[in-house]
Amino acid sequence: MSMWKGLHMTARAAHGIHVSLRFIHKHTRLCTLWSRNISTGRPVQNDFFKDLENQFKAFREKAADAMPGSDWTPFEKNRSLPPERADIVIVGGGVVGWSIAYWLKQKEMIRDGVRVLVVERDPTYSQASTVLSAGGIRQQFSLPENIHLSMISADFMRNINEHLSVLNEDPVDLQFNHSGYLFLASEKVAHIMEENYRTQRYAGAKVSLLSTTQLKEKCPWINTDGVVLASYGLENEGWFDPWMLLNAFRRKAISMGVYQCFGEVTGFRYTTNTMTTAEGDTVDFRRIKYANVQMPNSLEYQPVECAIVVNAAGAFSGKVAEMMGIGLGLKDTIAGIPLPVEPRKRFIYVVHCPNGPGLDTPFLVDYSGVYFRREGLGGNYIAGMSPEEEEEPETNNLEVDHQFFQKIWPHLAHRVPAFECLKVTSAWAGFYDYNTFDQNGIVGMHPLVNNMFFATGFSGHGLQHSPAVGRAMAELILDGGFKTLDLSAFSFKRIMTKEPMLERNIV
Amino acid sequence: MASRFPILCICLSPFSLSMFCVSVCQLMQRSCRQVTLLAAPSRYWSSIPVAPPSLQPRLLLFLSQRFHDIETILSWSSWFKNRGLRQKNLFAGQSEWFRSDRRGKFNWDFMNHRDTSIEEVDVSNTLINYTGLENLVKQRGLCTLSVSGCAEVDDWFLSRLHIFQDTLEELDISNCPRISVGGLAALQKLRGLRRLDVSSLPRLQNPGLVAILLEEMLPHCHVTAIGYDHSLIYSHTQTDG
Numbered sequence: 031m032s033m034w035k036g037l038h039m040t041a042r043a044a045h046g047i048h049v050s051l052r053f054i055h056k057h058t059r060l061c062t063l064w065s066r067n068i069s070t071g072r073p074v075q076n077d078f079f080k081d082l083e084n085q086f087k088a089f090r091e092k093a094a095d096a097m098p099g100s101d102w103t104p105f106e107k108n109r110s111l112p113p114e115r116a117d118i119v120i121v122g123g124g125v126v127g128w129s130i131a132y133w134l135k136q137k138e139m140i141r142d143g144v145r146v147l148v149v150e151r152d153p154t155y156s157q158a159s160t161v162l163s164a165g166g167i168r169q170q171f172s173l174p175e176n177i178h179l180s181m182i183s184a185d186f187m188r189n190i191n192e193h194l195s196v197l198n199e200d201p202v203d204l205q206f207n208h209s210g211y212l213f214l215a216s217e218k219v220a221h222i223m224e225e226n227y228r229t230q231r232y233a234g235a236k237v238s239l240l241s242t243t244q245l246k247e248k249c250p251w252i253n254t255d256g257v258v259l260a261s262y263g264l265e266n267e268g269w270f271d272p273w274m275l276l277n278a279f280r281r282k283a284i285s286m287g288v289y290q291c292f293g294e295v296t297g298f299r300y301t302t303n304t305m306t307t308a309e310g311d312t313v314d315f316r317r318i319k320y321a322n323v324q325m326p327n328s329l330e331y332q333p334v335e336c337a338i339v340v341n342a343a344g345a346f347s348g349k350v351a352e353m354m355g356i357g358l359g360l361k362d363t364i365a366g367i368p369l370p371v372e373p374r375k376r377f378i379y380v381v382h383c384p385n386g387p388g389l390d391t392p393f394l395v396d397y398s399g400v401y402f403r404r405e406g407l408g409g410n411y412i413a414g415m416s417p418e419e420e421e422e423p424e425t426n427n428l429e430v431d432h433q434f435f436q437k438i439w440p441h442l443a444h445r446v447p448a449f450e451c452l453k454v455t456s457a458w459a460g461f462y463d464y465n466t467f468d469q470n471g472i473v474g475m476h477p478l479v480n481n482m483f484f485a486t487g488f489s490g491h492g493l494q495h496s497p498a499v500g501r502a503m504a505e506l507i508l509d510g511g512f513k514t515l516d517l518s519a520f521s522f523k524r525i526m527t528k529e530p531m532l533e534r535n536i537v
Numbered sequence: 538m539a540s541r542f543p544i545l546c547i548c549l550s551p552f553s554l555s556m557f558c559v560s561v562c563q564l565m566q567r568s569c570r571q572v573t574l575l576a577a578p579s580r581y582w583s584s585i586p587v588a589p590p591s592l593q594p595r596l597l598l599f600l601s602q603r604f605h606d607i608e609t610i611l612s613w614s615s616w617f618k619n620r621g622l623r624q625k626n627l628f629a630g631q632s633e634w635f636r637s638d639r640r641g642k643f644n645w646d647f648m649n650h651r652d653t654s655i656e657e658v659d660v661s662n663t664l665i666n667y668t669g670l671e672n673l674v675k676q677r678g679l680c681t682l683s684v685s686g687c688a689e690v691d692d693w694f695l696s697r698l699h700i701f702q703d704t705l706e707e708l709d710i711s712n713c714p715r716i717s718v719g720g721l722a723a724l725q726k727l728r729g730l731r732r733l734d735v736s737s738l739p740r741l742q743n744p745g746l747v748a749i750l751l752e753e754m755l756p757h758c759h760v761t762a763i764g765y766d767h768s769l770i771y772s773h774t775q776t777d778g
Binding site: 188197198203205206207208209210236264265266268270388389390407 | 598611692693695696697699717718719720721722723725726743746747750751753754
């Protein structure tokens, strides 16, 4: 149909030339006294060349549409549907998903080398873990890989305008507060803290250990009862605005040509290749051919033909993995091992305390599991605590349990006496993409699904590791292996061999 | 949204070549500006004036929205500018080092970097390395630091100052357009600070409140915060009688 339209347009353009010719003649005949262009040849020639250019352009567009691989269809299409084919489909439009999309475009060698599509279920991001996060970044981990991930991400954020600035748009402002993290250790866990300190210093993080007296001197508002050792991050630690980071990634990625689609991936169409092992067991190797993206509030769906699918769906990655049959095989086989990521609800309470600690409040994490940080300049703080395994709240909604604050308050008041009189002004809940196996991210390919990559399971650290993880995934996909940071320790292999890599400093 | 249509492939549009020349001239203009900065470090910039966009940038803006190539070329030029800044830092650092060597000062050094744009944390560190003291003694002795008016000093630079936490006594960060509250919170590590100047920081929304909080945070420090308009803003509200 567009070809016919094109023909009509050329006819109209030719007609236009005649019209303009006639107009010019009339003009010069009528106003010879004050006409600016007396010679009739010039404007006619200009019109002719401009129209010729337009016609060449139209011809080129038509030719490109006729080539295979273009998006031209003779049928009317719903605009919000994703394209019919894409090279890489990223399931999940959180900060990890958009970071991967940005780095994929950043690393492609030629323009439009890969067609990347990011599919996000929720256009309002009301349930997305990214925006509900407390937004902290720290280097104080026990695993060197985690420390490196945080350091690289902090480097990225320091130079964020070099990476993510779009021409003629406002520069990115993350509102980064450089107040550092302060971890407190009791006698029982002091040796773990010392070990972690050594690992962190060896990896290059700027952390300092404080004794009780030094701690009291630095933070006079702390009650050091029960605290034996404290660890404070001097550089590259603090908190920032996660929504700004997400939007910066999104804006830059879209400016580089990433397609965005609001819809839900409801299933995959795949081919299966069955092979038998030496012992005679059969193993199914699957390859995704199409990802079915369903439009919100509608039954309409678009099967997107894709080469690679990246599972960055955060708390809901387990469901996406189930769509591929991961975990639905027989027990004791590889196909029977599910993706061990499930959503865990965590609460954050906003409290107001007029006499609380001032501008120098770090992100304080107590050994009891309670944490709090300053929010703004008006005496507001946000506080939370990770519940025990037995008391995990249910995850079918994001309702806040205000009774849970009664468990947090005694610890807060014990640690900071000024918090004895405070008022809870607000609260919210968000999901952790909790890795039930060892609370560390899962990055890499699945052994049985040949073209599905995972970047999920970060259990609360996804936001602070997102720039580095995005780059690592892009290297894995486009270069075939990790180049700048080796994250092979986070692969699916450890789940198959049942060797957990425990991170001891979880908040 | 820039079109994906490469203009350099059209043989028919001669003005694309001229636009290419224009953007190259822009590039050269910018680099010329950097060279003059290098040659005359005594020129004083109290604040970056905002000039109305002249014809040339507007034309480039119009073109960059239409042609992908121009957009790429313009982003290259800003990348070159960044690189140029970084190279300039190293150069300026070296000249300072020669100067302090000749003067032979020890134990404290007053540095006034009014115009050098200290851009990135790493490079600025080497700058202070050179200027703080003579060669071998580490920068532990730095007592006074003034980065007033530096356009590239930002919050990350402030968080890096913890190196001088015991010795730094005077810090002047006035007129730095990139510093915000988040960076000022990082100054808590400078326990020896006696005088702090945070005048005329354009990104502070509540300068009076921030000055008070800083004084609370650093009890022995005297905070100077001039150049702000502390007057109340009256808004007329219509009340229906």
